[in-house]
Amino acid sequence: MYYNEMIEEGAVRAPYAMLSDWVETMPAEIRQMKQAEAEALFRRIGITFAVYGEGGDPDRLIPFDMMPRVFLQSEWRRLERGIKQRARALNAFLRDVYSRGEIVRAGRIPARLVYQNEAYEKAVVGIVPPRGVFSHIVGIDIVRTGRDDFFVLEDNCRTPSGVSYMLENREIMMRMFPGLFRNNRIEPVDQYPELLRRTLASVAPAKCEGTPTVVILTPGHFNSAYYEHSFLANLMGVELVEGSDLFVDGGFVYMRTTQGPKRVDVIYRRIDDPFLDPLCFRKDSMLGVPGLMDVYRSGGVSIASAPGAGVADDKAVYTYVPEMVRFYLGEEPLLQNVHTWTLWKDDDYRYVMENLKDLVVKEVHGSGGYGMLIGPKASKAEIEEFALRIKANPGNYIAQPTLALSTSPTFVDEGIAPRHVDLRPYCLCGDRVELVPGGLTRVALREGSLVVNSSQGGGVKDTWVLTE
Amino acid sequence: MLSRTAANLFWMGRHLERAETAARLLDVGARITLLPNTPEGYRNEWESLLRASGSQHTFAEHYDSQINQENIESWLFFDAENPSSVASCIERAREGGRIIRTALTSQVWDALNTAFQELRQLKNRPRSQIDTALLTDFTTRHGATVRGAINASQLRNDGWHFINLGYSLERADATSRLLDVKYFVLLPRIEFVGSGLDNYQWQVILRALSAHRAYHWAYGGDVTAHKVADFLILNGESPRSLLTSLYEAVWNLDGLARRYGDQVPSSASAQARQTLDALMARDIDAIFDEGLHEFLTWFIGEISAIANAVHDDYFSGRM
Numbered sequence: 001m002y003y004n005e006m007i008e009e010g011a012v013r014a015p016y017a018m019l020s021d022w023v024e025t026m027p028a029e030i031r032q033m034k035q036a037e038a039e040a041l042f043r044r045i046g047i048t049f050a051v052y053g054e055g056g057d058p059d060r061l062i063p064f065d066m067m068p069r070v071f072l073q074s075e076w077r078r079l080e081r082g083i084k085q086r087a088r089a090l091n092a093f094l095r096d097v098y099s100r101g102e103i104v105r106a107g108r109i110p111a112r113l114v115y116q117n118e119a120y121e122k123a124v125v126g127i128v129p130p131r132g133v134f135s136h137i138v139g140i141d142i143v144r145t146g147r148d149d150f151f152v153l154e155d156n157c158r159t160p161s162g163v164s165y166m167l168e169n170r171e172i173m174m175r176m177f178p179g180l181f182r183n184n185r186i187e188p189v190d191q192y193p194e195l196l197r198r199t200l201a202s203v204a205p206a207k208c209e210g211t212p213t214v215v216i217l218t219p220g221h222f223n224s225a226y227y228e229h230s231f232l233a234n235l236m237g238v239e240l241v242e243g244s245d246l247f248v249d250g251g252f253v254y255m256r257t258t259q260g261p262k263r264v265d266v267i268y269r270r271i272d273d274p275f276l277d278p279l280c281f282r283k284d285s286m287l288g289v290p291g292l293m294d295v296y297r298s299g300g301v302s303i304a305s306a307p308g309a310g311v312a313d314d315k316a317v318y319t320y321v322p323e324m325v326r327f328y329l330g331e332e333p334l335l336q337n338v339h340t341w342t343l344w345k346d347d348d349y350r351y352v353m354e355n356l357k358d359l360v361v362k363e364v365h366g367s368g369g370y371g372m373l374i375g376p377k378a379s380k381a382e383i384e385e386f387a388l389r390i391k392a393n394p395g396n397y398i399a400q401p402t403l404a405l406s407t408s409p410t411f412v413d414e415g416i417a418p419r420h421v422d423l424r425p426y427c428l429c430g431d432r433v434e435l436v437p438g439g440l441t442r443v444a445l446r447e448g449s450l451v452v453n454s455s456q457g458g459g460v461k462d463t464w465v466l467t468e
Numbered sequence: 469m470l471s472r473t474a475a476n477l478f479w480m481g482r483h484l485e486r487a488e489t490a491a492r493l494l495d496v497g498a499r500i501t502l503l504p505n506t507p508e509g510y511r512n513e514w515e516s517l518l519r520a521s522g523s524q525h526t527f528a529e530h531y532d533s534q535i536n537q538e539n540i541e542s543w544l545f546f547d548a549e550n551p552s553s554v555a556s557c558i559e560r561a562r563e564g565g566r567i568i569r570t571a572l573t574s575q576v577w578d579a580l581n582t583a584f585q586e587l588r589q590l591k592n593r594p595r596s597q598i599d600t601a602l603l604t605d606f607t608t609r610h611g612a613t614v615r616g617a618i619n620a621s622q623l624r625n626d627g628w629h630f631i632n633l634g635y636s637l638e639r640a641d642a643t644s645r646l647l648d649v650k651y652f653v654l655l656p657r658i659e660f661v662g663s664g665l666d667n668y669q670w671q672v673i674l675r676a677l678s679a680h681r682a683y684h685w686a687y688g689g690d691v692t693a694h695k696v697a698d699f700l701i702l703n704g705e706s707p708r709s710l711l712t713s714l715y716e717a718v719w720n721l722d723g724l725a726r727r728y729g730d731q732v733p734s735s736a737s738a739q740a741r742q743t744l745d746a747l748m749a750r751d752i753d754a755i756f757d758e759g760l761h762e763f764l765t766w767f768i769g770e771i772s773a774i775a776n777a778v779h780d781d782y783f784s785g786r787m
Contacts, residue, residue: 045574046566046581221567234570245472245785256471256785258626258724259732 003146003406004418005069015070015466016409018184023067023409023416031066031411038064038172047168047227063459064169066176069408069421069441076187076465079142079150079425080435082335085325087138087427090157090312092328093321094134098125098308108327109320114311118365121273121308123280127297129306130203131431135313136268136304137163137196138427142335144406151338151403153422155321157313158305159270162440162460163426164228167192167235169462170438185467187437192426193235196268199430204265205299207252212265214238215255217246219271219287229270243271248291253301266302267292273307315364315398316342339401343394352399353390356383359399361390374450376402405450408461410443420444422452423463437465469571471785474630476568478778480561481634484614487557489642491607493517494544494554496676497537498600514540520649520676521552538595545603546591554607558587561614573621576614583610626727629720633778636720640713641771643700646676648764670696677708697760698752710767711747717774718744724782736777743770 006016097114104111139160141153204212218229233240245255254261275285280293295301319340322333341348356375363371373386390397407418425439441461442452452458497517514535518524531539545554562584622628674680687695701710721737755763
């Protein structure tokens with residue numbers, strides 16, 4: 001059975017009591033009107049996911065569900081501690097594997113998974129970024145299966161996206177339903193951009209003089225997340241640059257401005273490692289800045305997330321995160337992993353191949369809900385086909401049980417109905433580790449669906465944390 | 469300000485102005501069809517409009533030389549293949565705005581985005597429900613809304629100067645091209661000069677620049693070549709005259725030079741001031757003696773040189 005976050009033992013849970021009344025007293029025509037209003041607002045503000053080259057509408061909306069998802073203060077405090085702990089451990093791991101590799105020497109994680117990982121960046125071995133932070137924004141995807149049961153589904157240490165939805169969903173809810181906010185005590189999230197700016201400024205390189213100049217580096221306006229890049233730049237009051245706006249000269253990075261070159265100290269990049277610097281990584285990259293890595297190595301500029309951070313967040317390394325918490329922090333992990341079978345182990349391989357129909361199998365480097373098998377939803381032919389792919393390269397796969405994702409009430413044609421949800425909070429790591437009370441709740445809008453990715457019919461909700 | 473941001477603001481201004489130019493041409497075209505027909509139809513007049521927009525060859529390729537009202541409307545308003553069509557210009561202005569949203573107020577973005585969204589709806593409407601007046605109204609209305617939002621809400625900073633520089637240089641260019649068409653194309657034969665036909669065509673030019681009423685207020689009396697040309701070239705009150713447009717460009721370039729100080733080159737400002745002085749040293753008789761076409765060729769060249777200098781001074785991100 002699925003845990004229903006609104007109804008427990010036939011009664012509405014306390015955090016949802018007010019919302020339940022709100023829904024019941026809302027006439028259908030008001031609801032439709034509000035839904036249309038929300039959509040018009042998203043379009044008008046331009047909060048769209050631009051998808052080019054696939055035909056159809058280039059400006060797509062991610063469906064927005066007006067029914068918020070609610071956490072009690074006590075629930076959130078627990079999650080918060082677990083998330084911060086995990087973010088600390090992940091950064092400690094990154095620091096370690098690019099220097100002495102103690103965790104590997106201690107035999108707590110196989111060397112192969114680290115050093116032969118395609119996300120392991122040999123170009124940055126021996127570099128300690130300012131404050132020892134590699135991953136400055138850690139997005140941790142969390143699912144719930146029971147009242148007190150939260151599990152981490154995956155970690156995102158590179159450049160987790162979606163935070164603009166967390167902020168805009170809240171803005172739009174406050175604009176459309178101010179009454180809800182007056183009658184509930186909901187923790188604000190709008191301090192996020194300021195916290196992000198402070199976090200980035202706190203990791204300025206030692207060579208930085210005066211107030212650090214922070215920029216966001218975007219692949220450009222054809223990128224599907226461009227709205228988010230410009231949204232964050234705007235709220236932080238920093239320049240949004242493309243690779244061609246930057247150049248390297250005499251050990252520093254500069255941006256081209258109308259008043260001549262201006263030095264840049266911290267680059268929050270939203271492009272992947274291979275595209276950062278054509279002289280160091282992919283030679284055909286048009287998005288990056290030639291010579292950037294040399295400046296980075298010599299401490300002339302900080303890059304967030306630091307190149308190489310990806311080695312901490314693939315699905316194979318994921319299984320060792322609880323071990324990292326114990327190894328580096330000497331604590332017991334507060335947030336559990338989902339049980340994971342790693343197919344390069346013989347026992348696990350045998351078990352998984354015999355139980356494919358009950359399991360979810362994922363590629364180690366896959367994302368966005370692609371390249372995965374959901375056993376219970378797949379046909380026999382699909383399972384057989386996937387089994388062949390696994391056989392060809394077992395090391396590329398992990399398997400997890402089909403999770404009984406919790407449901408949150410969601411507007412559907414007939415009123416409200418439970419739909420499966422997950423949660424992505426965004427943890428900031430600089431001189432401090434901080435977390436705003438909230439995150440992005442993604443919801444699988446199709447009845448029975450467990451896939452919340454926007455590319456596969458998922459929507460988003462506002463996420464509330466109630467004050468005490 | 470990032471050089472790329474400045475360039476985008478500049479081009480946003482240019483595209484917005486260009487969209488209005490296309491709509492004006494459309495309006496003139498529609499007016500021509502309301503006049504008594506000539507044996508060869510309205511072909512010459514339509515053609516002159518295409519020449520004014522500098523697109524007669526591309527038009528001929530796309531419409532198989534079928535010059536008629538519907539094709540002209542499609543070409544000047546909707547056609548994505550025509551980089552100067554209203555739709556192309558609005559889409560590019562909006563895309564440019566999206567790229568540099570951080571440099572625009574939400575009011576300006578909202579106006580720009582609303583124009584874009586309504587344009588999409590318009591494109592989906594059956595053509596039988598759309599007449600020319602609707603298209604020109606659409607363009608002038610949204611043009612004015614965006615313009616108003618810029619005036620009301622943008623900071624008076626360097627970005628403001630770049631937007632207005634785009635508007636003013638584009639307008640100077642559009643007015644001189646329209647005038648050039650008059651003498652180069654509308655009048656292939658010298659014996660027309662001063663004839664009734666000639667005067668009528670001058671009126672068309674005035675209308676194309678939405679200036680026929682303003683003209684009468686300013687000059688009164690008959691429409692003559694000298695007076696119209698004076699109004700559109702040298703009259704400092706006429707909003708679209710070469711003098712007014714150039715003066716606005718100079719004003720914005722001076723603003724930039726003052727703001728940025730000596731560290732930043734200001735060759736565009738010097739160039740524009742020089743052109744302004746040269747323009748003001750002429751009177752309309754001198755221009756006609758020199759030859760209107762020769763004069764306009766010189767002026768269009770100057771505008772393009774100023775635009776290039778703006779690029780070198782501010783958009784190249786000197787290294």
